[in-house]
Amino acid sequence: MNFEGTKKIVIAALLLPSLIMAAEAVLLLGNYYQSFRDFAAGKHYAYIASDAGNIGSSVIPDEARATLAFLADRSSENHGKLAARRFDLDNRFDRFLALLAESAKTQPSLDARIRGLWQAVEHLKAFRDSVDQGTARAEQVIGQYKPASIEFLELVTSLRYEIADPGLSRQLSLLIDILDANEAGLVVSFYGTEHFRGLRLSDQDRETFNQSLALMNVTVGRFSAFPDSPAIKSIDDFARSLDGRWLARIAQEVATGDATPSRLMLRRWSQLQDERIQLWQDSIRSVVEETRASGDALALRSRFFLELLVVATVVFSLLVGVVILLAVKGVSLADRLIRERELLVGELRNAAQTDLLTGLYNRRGFDAAATSLLRAESAAGALSIVIFDLDRFKQINDAHGHDVGDMVLQRVAQVAQDNFRTQDLLSRHGGEEFVALLPNTSLNEAVVVAERVRAAIEATEIRLVDGTTLKVTASFGCSVTENENVRSAINELIKRADLALYTAKFSGRNRVVIDGEADMPVVERRNSQKT
Numbered sequence: 001m002n003f004e005g006t007k008k009i010v011i012a013a014l015l016l017p018s019l020i021m022a023a024e025a026v027l028l029l030g031n032y033y034q035s036f037r038d039f040a041a042g043k044h045y046a047y048i049a050s051d052a053g054n055i056g057s058s059v060i061p062d063e064a065r066a067t068l069a070f071l072a073d074r075s076s077e078n079h080g081k082l083a084a085r086r087f088d089l090d091n092r093f094d095r096f097l098a099l100l101a102e103s104a105k106t107q108p109s110l111d112a113r114i115r116g117l118w119q120a121v122e123h124l125k126a127f128r129d130s131v132d133q134g135t136a137r138a139e140q141v142i143g144q145y146k147p148a149s150i151e152f153l154e155l156v157t158s159l160r161y162e163i164a165d166p167g168l169s170r171q172l173s174l175l176i177d178i179l180d181a182n183e184a185g186l187v188v189s190f191y192g193t194e195h196f197r198g199l200r201l202s203d204q205d206r207e208t209f210n211q212s213l214a215l216m217n218v219t220v221g222r223f224s225a226f227p228d229s230p231a232i233k234s235i236d237d238f239a240r241s242l243d244g245r246w247l248a249r250i251a252q253e254v255a256t257g258d259a260t261p262s263r264l265m266l267r268r269w270s271q272l273q274d275e276r277i278q279l280w281q282d283s284i285r286s287v288v289e290e291t292r293a294s295g296d297a298l299a300l301r302s303r304f305f306l307e308l309l310v311v312a313t314v315v316f317s318l319l320v321g322v323v324i325l326l327a328v329k330g331v332s333l334a335d336r337l338i339r340e341r342e343l344l345v346g347e348l349r350n351a352a353q354t355d356l357l358t359g360l361y362n363r364r365g366f367d368a369a370a371t372s373l374l375r376a377e378s379a380a381g382a383l384s385i386v387i388f389d390l391d392r393f394k395q396i397n398d399a400h401g402h403d404v405g406d407m408v409l410q411r412v413a414q415v416a417q418d419n420f421r422t423q424d425l426l427s428r429h430g431g432e433e434f435v436a437l438l439p440n441t442s443l444n445e446a447v448v449v450a451e452r453v454r455a456a457i458e459a460t461e462i463r464l465v466d467g468t469t470l471k472v473t474a475s476f477g478c479s480v481t482e483n484e485n486v487r488s489a490i491n492e493l494i495k496r497a498d499l500a501l502y503t504a505k506f507s508g509r510n511r512v513v514i515d516g517e518a519d520m521p522v523v524e525r526r527n528s529q530k531t
Contacts, residue, residue: 044103045103045159046171046172046291047099048096048099048100048103048155048159049155049156049159049172049291050175050288050291051092051095051096051099052096052152052153052155052156052159053152053153053156053175053176053179053284053288054092054284054285054288055089055092055093055096055152056148056149056150056151056152056153056155056156056179057149057153057178057179057182057183057281057284058281058284058285059085059088059089059092060089060124060145060149060152061145061149061186061277062085062088062089063082063085063086063088063124063145064141064142064144064145066078066081066082066084066085067082067085067131067136067141067145068138068141069081069082070082070131071131071136071137071138071141072138074134082131086128089121089124090121093117093121096117097114097117097118100113100114100117101114113155113158116151117151117152117155120147120148120151121148123144123147123148124144124145124148127144139194139199141190142187142190142191146183146187149183150183153176153179153180153183156172156175156176156179157176159172171287171290171291172291174226174229174231174232174287175284175287175288175291177219177222177223177226178223178231178232178235178280178283178284178287179284180215180219181215181216181219181220181223181280182277182280182281182284184212184213184215184216184219185212185216185276185277185280186277187208187209187212188209188212188213188216188251189273189276189277191205191206191208191209191254192209192250192251192254192269192273193266193269193270193273195254195259195261196259196261196265196266196269196270197261197266198261206257209254209255210255213251213252213255220235220239223235223236229287229290230286231282231283231284231286231287231290232283234279234282234283235279235280235283238275238276238279243272243275244276246268246272247269247272247273247276250265250269352364352365353365353368353369355427355428357406357409357410357428358409358410358413358414358428359413360413360417360426360427360428360434361425361426361427361428362427362428362429363427363429363430365427366425366427366429366435366437367490369427370425370437370490373425373437373439374439381439381440381441381442381482382440382441382442382443382480382481382482383437383438383439383440383441383480383481383482383493384437384438384441384442384443384445384446384478384479384480384493385435385436385437385438385446385478385479385480385490385493385494385496385497386435386436386438386446386449386450386453386476386477386478386497387429387433387434387435387436387476387477387478387494387497387498387501388433388434388436388450388453388454388474388475388476388477388501389432389433389434389474389475389501389505390408390409390412390432390472390473390474391472391473391474391475391505391509391510392509393405393408393431393432393472396408396470396472400464400470404464404470407462407464408462408470408472409428409432411460411462412434412457412460412472412474413426413428413434415453415456415457415460416434416436416453416456416457418456419449419452419453419456420436420438420449420453421438421449423438423439423440424436424437424438424439424441424449425437425438425439435494435497437490441480442480443478443479443480443514443515446478446480447478447512447514450476450478450512451476451512453474453476454473454474454476454510454511454512457472457473457474458471458472458473458474458510460472473509473510474510475501475504475505475509475510475511475513476500476501476504476511476512476513477497477498477499477500477501477503477504477512477513477514478497478500478512478513478514478515479493479494479496479497479500479514479515480493480515481493496515497515499515500513500514500515501513
């Protein structure tokens with residue numbers, strides 16, 4: 001028998017089952033991994049849907065009701081409640097956008113949703129200004145807040161089709177139905193209240209009322225598909241009660257125009273609507289918690305599938321040990337290289353934005369930090385720039401050497417950092433020039449800060465290696481803007497502060513000069529007064 005041929009047959013006999021088993025293992029791994037991804041995504045979508053539903057059905061309507069109360073009575077108490085509702089909405093919306101943006105990395109279709117939500121909230125913020133200025137009317141409120149609420153509720157509806165788990169999908173369907181019915185109920189409550197206050201509803205308002213009432217009744221009828229939900233039971237119990245039946249009957253009379261406005265009717269309608277809204281809000285919170293619990297259950301299932309994935313990986317590793325070992329080594333090497341690369345990139349990024357001599361931001365780091373700071377700061381205050389430059393610094397380098405010059409720069413940077421405020425952004429822009437951005441700071445306040453830094457630099461003694469001491473002074477230029485359209489034009493502010501700095505230099509040094517008063521130094525310290 002041909003030995004080589006036999007060897008090939010034996011090798012083939014050994015390899016063929018291994019290859020078949022390896023192929024089956026790969027298919028198994030693929031199925032487990034896809035299940036793991038589906039369950040993990042389902043949990044994430046459940047959290048997004050629950051947050052969106054809470055904002056759309058509770059947080060936005062709460063601000064709308066607080067706005068109505070404030071428009072009816074502009075007392076300090078109502079203003080405080082309105083401010084709290086606005087803060088709650090802004091805070092929840094910011095956190096929600098961050099959660100949504102994380103999903104958009106793998107689901108680009110969510111980008112349009114993010115833009116829509118952001119535009120809706122920005123529209124609300126614009127309406128807030130008219131409320132604060134006293135130009136808004138109560139009848140405008142529902143038209144302003146409802147589109148934002150619907151934008152969030154439509155997001156919940158669209159997520160239904162992204163969830164593969166039947167149980168979670170059913171839970172989300174229940175949440176959608178309750179949110180739709182609640183949204184329609186809020187509209188019914190609003191226009192019914194307006195009617196009983198004696199305000200005449202326009203044909204369009206009455207049409208909106210009738211459509212919302214019909215939608216609420218149809219949606220509530222779908223609740224029968226969820227007989228085991230505690231949230232549905234409480235809603236159904238209220239609807240069957242005397243108060244619930246009275247509300248339904250009176251709403252129908254408002255729809256047909258048979259309801260007569262009166263204070264008594266207004267009081268009872270408002271009281272029962274408040275009870276109904278609170279009950280529905282509690283039910284929504286209950287369903288949201290159930291949805292999140294279902295998402296957590298999915299997470300446990302995904303962990304189970306992950307464990308199966310690990311077991312299958314171990315079995316596959318035993319079957320093709322050498323290949324897996326090499327793969328693991330390759331993955332380990334790649335992982336180590338990636339970590340080292342990330343560390344190196346981080347170090348390079350930090351070095352690229354930091355002045356190595358003083359430890360302050362350099363020009364590039366200042367630009368990046370300023371952009372981030374202005375994005376985070378409130379846009380209500382003024383924005384100031386302070387530039388200062390060491391006087392006759394070249395003489396120090398010429399007389400003592402650049403190592404002493406470096407020591408002076410380091411000491412001055414430390415003194416300046418100690419005397420600027422914690423919210424101020426300080427950087428070394430090059431050579432002996434430093435730039436500071438002072439957010440929410442008027443020109444007069446900037447001058448006070450600049451004078452404090454100038455005096456501290458002038459009073460500092462820098463001890464050299466040979467025991468001698470040096471004292472240096474600095475000249476300062478300040479500029480400010482309160483125009484929101486140019487808040488991002490930092491370079492323009494720097495140029496204006498730089499011109500003021502030149503004026504300080506040419507008018508005697510060691511002083512603070514403000515933009516626009518080139519011939520009038522704000523603070524002057526003549527050399528004869530130095531200590």
